[in-house]
Amino acid sequence: MSGRLLVEARGLTKTYRARKGVPPFRAVDGIDFELGRGEVFGFLGPNGAGKSSTMRMLGAISPVSTGTLRVLGMDPAHEGPEIRSRIGVVPQDDCLDRELTVRENLFVYGRYFGLAKNVIRDRIVGLLAFAQLEEKADAQVETLSGGMRRRLTIARSLINEPEILLLDEPTTGLDPQARHVLWDRLYRLKRDGVTLIITTHYMDEAEQLCDRLAVMDAGRIVAEGSPRELIDAHVTREVLELRFQPDVHAEVAERLRAAELGERIEVLPDRVVVYADDGEVALVAVHEMSLSPITALVRRATLEDVFLKLTGRSLVD
Amino acid sequence: MRAWYAFRYWLTVYARTWRGTIVISFANPMLFLLGIGLGLGHLVDHGHSTTLGGVSYTAFFAPGLLAASAMQTGFIEGGGRVANAAGAVGAYRTAVTTPLEPSEIMAGHLLFIAFRVLTSSAVFVAVMALFGVGTGWWVLAALPAALLTGLAFGAPAAAWAVGVRSIAKTQTLYRFVLMPMYLFSGTFFALSQLPSGIRLVASALPLSQGVALCRSLTLGTASAQTVAARAGYLLALVVVGIVVARITYRRRLHA
Numbered sequence: 001m002s003g004r005l006l007v008e009a010r011g012l013t014k015t016y017r018a019r020k021g022v023p024p025f026r027a028v029d030g031i032d033f034e035l036g037r038g039e040v041f042g043f044l045g046p047n048g049a050g051k052s053s054t055m056r057m058l059g060a061i062s063p064v065s066t067g068t069l070r071v072l073g074m075d076p077a078h079e080g081p082e083i084r085s086r087i088g089v090v091p092q093d094d095c096l097d098r099e100l101t102v103r104e105n106l107f108v109y110g111r112y113f114g115l116a117k118n119v120i121r122d123r124i125v126g127l128l129a130f131a132q133l134e135e136k137a138d139a140q141v142e143t144l145s146g147g148m149r150r151r152l153t154i155a156r157s158l159i160n161e162p163e164i165l166l167l168d169e170p171t172t173g174l175d176p177q178a179r180h181v182l183w184d185r186l187y188r189l190k191r192d193g194v195t196l197i198i199t200t201h202y203m204d205e206a207e208q209l210c211d212r213l214a215v216m217d218a219g220r221i222v223a224e225g226s227p228r229e230l231i232d233a234h235v236t237r238e239v240l241e242l243r244f245q246p247d248v249h250a251e252v253a254e255r256l257r258a259a260e261l262g263e264r265i266e267v268l269p270d271r272v273v274v275y276a277d278d279g280e281v282a283l284v285a286v287h288e289m290s291l292s293p294i295t296a297l298v299r300r301a302t303l304e305d306v307f308l309k310l311t312g313r314s315l316v317d
Numbered sequence: 318m319r320a321w322y323a324f325r326y327w328l329t330v331y332a333r334t335w336r337g338t339i340v341i342s343f344a345n346p347m348l349f350l351l352g353i354g355l356g357l358g359h360l361v362d363h364g365h366s367t368t369l370g371g372v373s374y375t376a377f378f379a380p381g382l383l384a385a386s387a388m389q390t391g392f393i394e395g396g397g398r399v400a401n402a403a404g405a406v407g408a409y410r411t412a413v414t415t416p417l418e419p420s421e422i423m424a425g426h427l428l429f430i431a432f433r434v435l436t437s438s439a440v441f442v443a444v445m446a447l448f449g450v451g452t453g454w455w456v457l458a459a460l461p462a463a464l465l466t467g468l469a470f471g472a473p474a475a476a477w478a479v480g481v482r483s484i485a486k487t488q489t490l491y492r493f494v495l496m497p498m499y500l501f502s503g504t505f506f507a508l509s510q511l512p513s514g515i516r517l518v519a520s521a522l523p524l525s526q527g528v529a530l531c532r533s534l535t536l537g538t539a540s541a542q543t544v545a546a547r548a549g550y551l552l553a554l555v556v557v558g559i560v561v562a563r564i565t566y567r568r569r570l571h572a
Contacts, residue, residue, distance in 0.1 A: 114318075
């Protein structure tokens with residue numbers, strides 16, 4: 001493999017064997033991607049798209065079913081411990097020790113890597129500052145807020161000074177303010193040159209953080225590129241959202257299609273979406289057809305629209 | 318070496334939580350020993366029972382209770398605790414993201430289970446010595462026997478529990494398998510008192526081996542042959558437990 005690539009996956013699949021009452025299940029269905037140093041790469045997709053399974057394979061804790069995977073130039077099947085010693089993992093559930101303090105959580109984790117006590121103690125000082133948890137250093141994890149716990153989990157994942165950091169749904173379940181604090185911390189890591197791989201089903205998170213994205217659905221990558229590239233390639237610049245009485249949405253959509261309004265019309269349960277490069281022009285046309293929506297909104301196209309176009313479904317059910 | 322890291326983790330957590338284990342590991346066996354050994358023993362000894370081999374009831378009962386307590390500690394640590402650790406937010410979920418391999422996570426936890434059985438058994442043996450139970454220094458020989466008994470349950474329990482998705486199952490197993498074994502393995506009475514059919518089954522139970530081993534060593538009545546046979550039986554359970562656990566740990570933790 002070339003020296004610049006930190007991760008290289010070819011035809012990667014993951015099939016879980018059958019368990020009692022659970023049939024065998026193919027979670028990842030042949031994906032290819034690569035990742036260079038310093039990049040922030042995101043897997044965007046709904047729950048069950050195969051993002052977490054992909055992350056587990058990358059983290060060398062779940063064997064690859066078929067295909068090839070190289071992480072830091074190594075094969076996870078044979079060099080799992082070496083790979084894990086050089087990456088950091090932030091699991092979806094924090095998996096912190098609730099009866100231990102913040103500092104103890106960092107300490108016991110560092111000991112797993114065989115780090116010397118004084119090395120860990122030195123690093124803990126910096127990590128507590130990074131996670132803005134200095135004042136909570138000796139508090140039990142039980143007493144921390146969700147946002148603090150997540151920051152502690154990120155701090156913990158950095159104890160071995162990893163070359164790649166894997167973050168599985170880093171802000172799921174956090175309130176908006178806690179999300180912004182967390183994003184700020186992740187920007188800092190990016191600025192410091194840490195390579196990040198993030199899974200998310202929040203399109204705003206993907207747009208904010210990721211240099212490059214793989215849109216996943218049903219175990220496959222359905223599109224790949226920078227957030228801007230994906231939007232340019234798959235949807236119009238603007239979007240017009242119209243709300244009518246729900247029972248007339250299908251009929252309205254037919255009329256709009258007949259009038260060849262915009263490039264594409266989608267009907268969602270609560271609205272009709274018109275993809276047009278100029279949303280205001282499209283709205284004027286709607287009014288000229290003597291349709292009177294209850295509400296009308298013109299906005300910039302987002303990754304949510306890309307996902308809808310590619311899969312016919314919304315990201316968040 | 319990395320298994321040692323896992324062991325150290327459990328020790329650190331234990332340093333925080335050991336107080337909560339005092340009752341089940343130390344106080345309960347002591348109360349049993351006092352209540353049953355001295356209370357019930359008074360009745361038994363006055364009945365001039367011959368099936369106890371000419372020793373006081375306390376001397377008969379104490380090493381049996383030592384083995385039964387070791388089984389209990391081994392099973393609780395290897396059963397419920399392992400199932401918890403393997404759960405969605407359990408300690409194993411953190412350990413797998415480090416260089417530790419599933420077999421090392423398992424070995425480290427078994428070391429800790431051994432530590433728990435050994436320390437609680439040591440306290441018990443000290444109390445036995447205090448009560449004057451046993452033939453001189455022989456009582457110390459019961460300690461490795463208790464450890465072996467604890468691991469004969471702890472290792473297979475861990476092998477099984479790592480794949481268990483509901484903690485309630487470990488409690489069910491405890492109630493319906495471990496408790497009957499606790500009662501029918503010659504802890505409280507000599508197996509020779511049982512009708513021959515039941516006696517055969519009872520004496521084949523793993524705890525019966527542990528009880529007989531601890532008792533014969535404590536009372537100084539052990540022969541090399543019986544010690545080897547019983548220790549071999551228990552050791553086989555430990556080995557089978559470890560061999561199976563290597564598979565089940567990998568299967569659950571590296572799914």
